[in-house]
Amino acid sequence: EVQLVESGGGLVQPGGSLRLSCAASGFTFSSYWMTWVRQAPGKGLEWVANIKEEGSEKYYVDSVKGRLTISRDNAKNSLYLQMNSLRAEDTAVYYCARTYYGDYHWGQGTLVTVSS
């Protein structure tokens, strides 16, 4: 069974940093693109970033470029999102997803709250 478990969310002050992790199991992690999607409270889904199977290609939504960094460790079956210079508008539930041409298998999400 495919499982994706996010962790690392929490309360952080504006300008602070946080590192999200996503532990994958039940599939060959190194064979799939992986994606982070977020959802602000009461709002819709927002595509944030994705990373190619071996990590050689990474893409970001404009609003997070230079502040959020996606990475992966295929030996540990793990996906990461390093979040720096956080802003109030980054407050959201962050989902990791195994990705195949829009066929996303979703984790349950982890909540990040940016507030003083």
Place this chain on the structure above:
Amino acid sequence: QTVVTQEPSLSVSPGGTVTLTCGLSSGSVSTSYYPSWYQQTPGQAPRTLIYSTNTRSSGVPDRFSGSILGNKAALTITGAQADDESDYYCVLYMGGGIWVFGGGTKLTVL
């Protein structure tokens, strides 16, 4: 900046058929955008229904179908059930590795 458009809300009667659409603020949606559809109920993670225009994700019943209608992608639900009452999101591939979600459609079954 191109915006992905969806109806903010729609309603359908139990047993009825409803079509949700996914368009672009500028231009037409084609299969090259790999339109995909997701269902989300409050407090839950999204669930993939359709990807690459018309391929049903694993375990999705065949009363959910995807297509291109005119210049938009479409999700059609036939024989609507009470538990289809959810938020529905589409996503489009914009090229250069970038995907963009629509704003979502709140579907009411009444």
